[in-house]
Amino acid sequence: MPPMGKVANPGRVDAQRLPTTGVPLGRVLATPALCGSRVIAGGAGTDRLVTRLNVMEVPDIHAWVRPGELLLTTGYSVREDPEQLVQVLEGLAERGVAALGIKLGRYLDVLPASVLARADDLGLPVVALAEHVSFDDVLTEVMTEVLTEQVARRAGGAVRTDHVHRVLVDLVLAGGDLGAVADSLAQQLDVVVLVTSPDGRLLVAAGDPDQVRAVHAGPWQDATGRLRTEDASFALGLHAPLDGTSWAVAEIGAAGLDHGRLAAFSCGRVLDDDDLVAVQRSATVCALVVTRELAVAAVEDRYRADYLRDLLLGRAGEDPDVVAHGVALGWDVDRPLVVVVLEPDPHTEQDGGVTARARRPVVERQASALTSEVRRRDPGAAVAAMRTETVALVGVPSDGDVRRMVRDLVAAVRGVGGGGRRAFGVGVSRVSEGAEGIAAGYEQARTAVRVGRQVHGPSACTHFDDLGVYRLLSLVPDERELESFAAETLGELAGPGEQAADLRRTLEVLLETSINVAETSRRLHFHYNTLRYRIGKLERVVGPFTTDPTLRLDLALALKVVAMRGLGARVAGGSSP
Secondary structure (H helix, E strand, O other): OOOOOOOOOOOOHHHHHHHHHHHHHHHHOOOOOOOOOOEEEOOOOOOOOOEEEEOOOOOOOOOHHOOOOEEOOOOOHHHOOOHHHHHHHHHHHHHHEEEEEEOOOOOOOOOOOHHHHHHHHHOEEEEEEEOOHHHHHHHHHHEEEEEEEHHHHHHHHHHHHHHHHHHHHHHHHHOOOOHHHHHHHHHHHOEEEEOOOOOOEEEEEOOHHHHHHHHHHHOOOOOOOOOOOOOOOHHHEEEEOOEEEEEEEEEEEOOOOOEEEEEEEEEOOOOHHHHHHHHHHHHHHHHHHHHHHHHHHHHHHHHHHHHHHHOOOOOOOOOOHHHHHHOOOOOOOOEEEEEEEEOOOOOOOOOOOOOOOOOOOOHHHHHHHHHHHHHOOOOHHHHHOOOOEEEEEEEEOOOHHHHHHHHHHHHHHHHOOOOOOOOOEEEEEEEEOOHHHHHHHHHHHHHHHHHHHHHOOOEEEHHHHHHHHHHHHHOOOOOOOOHHHHHHHHHHHHHHOHHHHHOOEEEEEEEEOOOOOHHHHHHHHHHHHHHHHHHHHHHHHHHHOOOOOOHHHHHHHHHHHOOOOOHHHHHHHHOOO
């Protein structure tokens, strides 16, 4: 006799393996081919669904069985040791088998009490087949019943899906928005419905409040509250249950554009293919709503953006007119304000692993994200997407902590990455006292984002007040003049390579410490004599900076020029356009 197959977690019934469609075992036992058969153990599982049949004539059958099978046997393979059926039942239960049908009287007259007790513990029905039962007749009749059920179910599923789709379309034609669509779908399918942007920002949630909270606590959400649309757990399609929750996800797409995700979560039943089809068809209705809202918003946003552009450029008229016009647009510009500019970093477009399909322009998506976050904190703020940047006029918070406010806004818009988000730099102006300072604040914010990227690299968040001398350098219109100044002042120190960079660092610290040799040695971890040698080498290259304060000023400015990325790269490369 072949050795028994080993079963992991014996006795554990894997509910995730149980089928969600099929014919109940009780109905199967009522077919003519099984007339007279009876359940002798595991009666608690008589509601299990049968989806197929199989015949067992070896004890190590586990590798070949499938969930939902009605397994038939004569008991031949365990005739010499019926107790082996305990292990067999454990393996079958773990794999989601519907029931074991055994024909007694030929090789086994009765089953051991331990086998029957184990079947009861597992809730796995053991059926004593009647003497007249023919396996061929059972296979034919039961499979006919299963196929008939599948056809009827698919027809019923199609009817339900059509009904869901028709109800949602009627709702939209009557003026319903995304919230109304989500509420209706949640009621019809008895699920939690989430609608998100392509990068996972939650737009709408519908369903039972307790279940909505349970879904939000699941693994689909990151620390910022963004749903992980780039993760496999939120991929399009139907997902196997996890901790009692199953879910289906569909893309909200229209005209080649990805507008977001529609997801349905069920905490009480396992979603099936029919539910997925219903969610997918509902996603097309959501796309209709989104397209309609975008068309309306485009006109309003264009008007708002045009007026905000005039305001930022100082050509919107007198201050009283600006304040009144702002009120009409829902803006409060008659108060202390800061101008915040978001500008996508160049040449870093990433899809985040979600899809390569075309999306809404990056600036528009970032403007949408910033608008939702700003308006939640400051309903009177003004936000608009320009051609290459997003601009926001935000009121100073009550505690006066502008840095914290900007830091929170930027963190919310960036999330923790993924989901098709594109990196961006941020510039923040000084506080302006009302409408008269907005134009100047805009220039400050633009300078901050540009110089911040040059000095600190991509994705920098820079406040204008932090620029220091870089503010003055940024006002020089001819970059070639700056490069020439740096190259002439630093000489070979402006060249490429680690040695030049190392000497520039030594010179920088010397200037920061006012040529304090002891302090510089400590900060750079050099021996005193080593630093003396380096000072001599530096003076041979750039001149007597230890005794010439004017030269020290020139050198400090030249090092700042090199630090401005975009200028420094060309200076270090030794080339000038």
